[in-house]
Amino acid sequence: MxxxxxxxxxxxxxxxxxxxxxxxxxxxxxxILVDTIVALCTGAVIGTLCFALCYPNxxxxxxxxxxxxxxxxxxxxxxxxxxxxxPRHALFVLIPPNSVLKEGVKIYYQxxxxxxxxxxxxxxxxxxxxxxxxxxxxxxxxxxxISLKIPYSLSFIAVSAIRFIPITAREIATVRNAMKLKGYKxxxxxxxxxxxxxxxxxxxxxxxxxxxxxxIALSIQTRGFSMDGKRSSWSDTSxxxxxxxxxxxxxITISAVFLCKVLFWLYQWELYYxxxxxxxxxxxxxWL
Amino acid sequence: xxxxENLSLRYSGASEPLIDGISLTIAKxxxxxxxxxxxxGKSSLINCMNGVLHHESSAQIKGDVYINGHDIRKIxxxxxxxxxxxxxxxxxxxxxSATPESEIAFGLENQCVDRKxxxxxxxxxxxxxxxxxxxxxxxxxxxxxxxxRLVIACALALKPKILFLDEPVSxxxxxGAEEILALVNKLKCExxxxxxxxEHRIDETFLQADxxxxxxxxxxxxxxxxxxxxxNLEQMRELGIKLxxxxxxxxxxxxxxxxxxAHLAPVIKVCQKESDVRPVAVECLCSVENLxxxxxxxxxxxxxxxxxxxxxxxxxxxxxxxxxxxxxxHLLAGAxxxxxxxxxxxxxxxxxxxxxxxxxxxxxCETVMEECLFAPVHQGKTRETAIGMVSEIIDSMGLGDYxxxxxxxxxxxxxxxxxxxxxxxxxSSILLLDEPTTGQDREHIERLMCxxxxxxxxxxxxxxxxxxxxxxxxxxxxxxxxxxxxDGAPEDIFHDIKTLSRASIRQTSIQQYAVRVGxxxxxxxxxxxxxx
Numbered sequence: 001m002x003x004x005x006x007x008x009x010x011x012x013x014x015x016x017x018x019x020x021x022x023x024x025x026x027x028x029x030x031x032i033l034v035d036t037i038v039a040l041c042t043g044a045v046i047g048t049l050c051f052a053l054c055y056p057n058x059x060x061x062x063x064x065x066x067x068x069x070x071x072x073x074x075x076x077x078x079x080x081x082x083x084x085x086x087p088r089h090a091l092f093v094l095i096p097p098n099s100v101l102k103e104g105v106k107i108y109y110q111x112x113x114x115x116x117x118x119x120x121x122x123x124x125x126x127x128x129x130x131x132x133x134x135x136x137x138x139x140x141x142x143x144x145x146i147s148l149k150i151p152y153s154l155s156f157i158a159v160s161a162i163r164f165i166p167i168t169a170r171e172i173a174t175v176r177n178a179m180k181l182k183g184y185k186x187x188x189x190x191x192x193x194x195x196x197x198x199x200x201x202x203x204x205x206x207x208x209x210x211x212x213x214x215x216i217a218l219s220i221q222t223r224g225f226s227m228d229g230k231r232s233s234w235s236d237t238s239x240x241x242x243x244x245x246x247x248x249x250x251x252i253t254i255s256a257v258f259l260c261k262v263l264f265w266l267y268q269w270e271l272y273y274x275x276x277x278x279x280x281x282x283x284x285x286x287w288l
Numbered sequence: 289x290x291x292x293e294n295l296s297l298r299y300s301g302a303s304e305p306l307i308d309g310i311s312l313t314i315a316k317x318x319x320x321x322x323x324x325x326x327x328x329g330k331s332s333l334i335n336c337m338n339g340v341l342h343h344e345s346s347a348q349i350k351g352d353v354y355i356n357g358h359d360i361r362k363i364x365x366x367x368x369x370x371x372x373x374x375x376x377x378x379x380x381x382x383x384x385s386a387t388p389e390s391e392i393a394f395g396l397e398n399q400c401v402d403r404k405x406x407x408x409x410x411x412x413x414x415x416x417x418x419x420x421x422x423x424x425x426x427x428x429x430x431x432x433x434x435x436x437r438l439v440i441a442c443a444l445a446l447k448p449k450i451l452f453l454d455e456p457v458s459x460x461x462x463x464g465a466e467e468i469l470a471l472v473n474k475l476k477c478e479x480x481x482x483x484x485x486x487e488h489r490i491d492e493t494f495l496q497a498d499x500x501x502x503x504x505x506x507x508x509x510x511x512x513x514x515x516x517x518x519x520n521l522e523q524m525r526e527l528g529i530k531l532x533x534x535x536x537x538x539x540x541x542x543x544x545x546x547x548x549x550a551h552l553a554p555v556i557k558v559c560q561k562e563s564d565v566r567p568v569a570v571e572c573l574c575s576v577e578n579l580x581x582x583x584x585x586x587x588x589x590x591x592x593x594x595x596x597x598x599x600x601x602x603x604x605x606x607x608x609x610x611x612x613x614x615x616x617x618h619l620l621a622g623a624x625x626x627x628x629x630x631x632x633x634x635x636x637x638x639x640x641x642x643x644x645x646x647x648x649x650x651x652x653c654e655t656v657m658e659e660c661l662f663a664p665v666h667q668g669k670t671r672e673t674a675i676g677m678v679s680e681i682i683d684s685m686g687l688g689d690y691x692x693x694x695x696x697x698x699x700x701x702x703x704x705x706x707x708x709x710x711x712x713x714x715x716s717s718i719l720l721l722d723e724p725t726t727g728q729d730r731e732h733i734e735r736l737m738c739x740x741x742x743x744x745x746x747x748x749x750x751x752x753x754x755x756x757x758x759x760x761x762x763x764x765x766x767x768x769x770x771x772x773x774x775d776g777a778p779e780d781i782f783h784d785i786k787t788l789s790r791a792s793i794r795q796t797s798i799q800q801y802a803v804r805v806g807x808x809x810x811x812x813x814x815x816x817x818x819x820x
Contacts, residue, residue, distance in 0.1 A: 167380075174646070175649050178642075183714065204649045215376065216382070221340055222443075226366050231397045231400060234403065
């Protein structure tokens, strides 16, 4: 029950990796394309749904909630402070105008709103990403990347790196534990020593990572792996009918949204206008 | 099958060659045990034989290696693995897939084997290694022995005729080691595989070898059948190699016999000495009551454990992987908070020092001196006041010449001693060692234990090595599934076969022999002292 548990038997986890990657890419594209609160909320809801359907454990929920909260708070607060477009009106005045800060420091209502919009974009994409990470074994990732025509050697390197993240995280925790057991407390012996000790703490982890990568390289070489070698495939790459339907629905939906937005932008920039498309322009303006 | 002609290997920047003019022939179906002190070039020799260094390394290699009469330089590495499979020490860094099935498929995919043949070969390899029931299990949940059997299965699936095994049991608990050695024996007896095995645990592997090669400083110093090698045990002793117990015993009592199996050894009359009068441990340093702990709620690793530790004791914690040994040490060190029960120290000022299973993760400073100064400086001492005490400790640990050397430039045994020194400078009175013997040769273990000596008021160490526990502990605690199943003097514990088997521990050959001659000795030294 840790951060790195993979809930492969959850409803989202049982999906083929190609569908998961497609959903991930589609949600990311959707939140970039759309601008209305409703559409952005839809993206966030899809992300939340994917995350909920991967049956995260308590630690994973805490991790994702914490990360999301920090992102939302950071974006809304920074936008509230630094929003510069007009019209804008201040909700609070933190520091009144003075000779140094001629406009003072204010919290702008429009900034909060703009920050919330940006947060919704990030929530949708990041929650889907978390759902994919928490429900996919590295092996599945490898197959997914290969099916996306990424060279096997690169896919293998990427997936091996992912696979060793928990081990590296454990090692970092062990080193910190060892430092603690030797009486180390940050800032106890001054900032310079703390920075020095913090940098030094990476040394054994780096050494371990290098040693491990040498060992794994040696192991796979002795099993005939080569960067440019031809390979056969053990896994069955065919998709079930339900997976094909879900994949098709995802691709059709995101393609339709993309097409609608392109037609709307062409109309907006006065490059292409078709009177018959007026209902579509209206739909995009109010809903997308 | 394998022919090596005048092979030399030198890494760039190294002053001495790691392999120095080795010539060797290994016949089909032979099992060859290679032994030697740490760093003598054993692993490099294997990596020359399997072609990895010839094809992938920038090291300077002279001489030739032939497999089946073919120069390995001329055979692609991807093809060589179908002639010779290699198994390394650490199963965790050899497994790169989520399930045993896909792990075995990895090598077959690299050989472009079609899916139908792949299925047959995977089934065959899983059945042969006894892993068919965990075909779809997450590889990270397999035991150490299962992981190493999986690595062997991966090699076997490629149908090689040669198997190189580089310390395959050094990181396994006794149960895992037994599984692997049984499998190796099966491969030798049933399929006449050519096996080249490197191992420090000679007592368990000597029996399986047709030939024993002893290496030192990149050279072969002895190459003979086991019986002949046993004639020259003194040479192995000088090299710091662990000796097979029974031949060592017979050599030390000047008998001509060199038996390897206890029940085949001639019976020697021994005088069962009264056990040394142990100082009665009266001063309790630590009292553990009803200790419970788990990393995950509802999954306790330590269950309701109660035990007391006394001043002056050297305690060995033993048991299979997952029995809770390391967790218990971490709890004693205060690295984890118990979820139930209490750990009560006699004095609140008592400080514990924990040396982790991977001492390398405890070394983060630029020099040995800085490493050892870390704890006192962070305890509030000035460098000037601490330096004298630290220098003394470094000297006492035999590291005086390396004070200004980076810890990572030292040998494995020396790094372990640096880790212990860095704990010692914390002026801890309690030393906790988490598997200090893993991957260490006899000389390193003896030196470490000698350095520890009486520097601490209490030493608790976990180990899988029965001989180390027998030689260096005056109390043994057997753990099983988070609880204590036996706690007592080593001679009581190591002669209680029923309890030992519950903890998946086997008596060493000398302990089996001691039973046969009516002694309660548990190590060679002790039995030698009992001979008339």
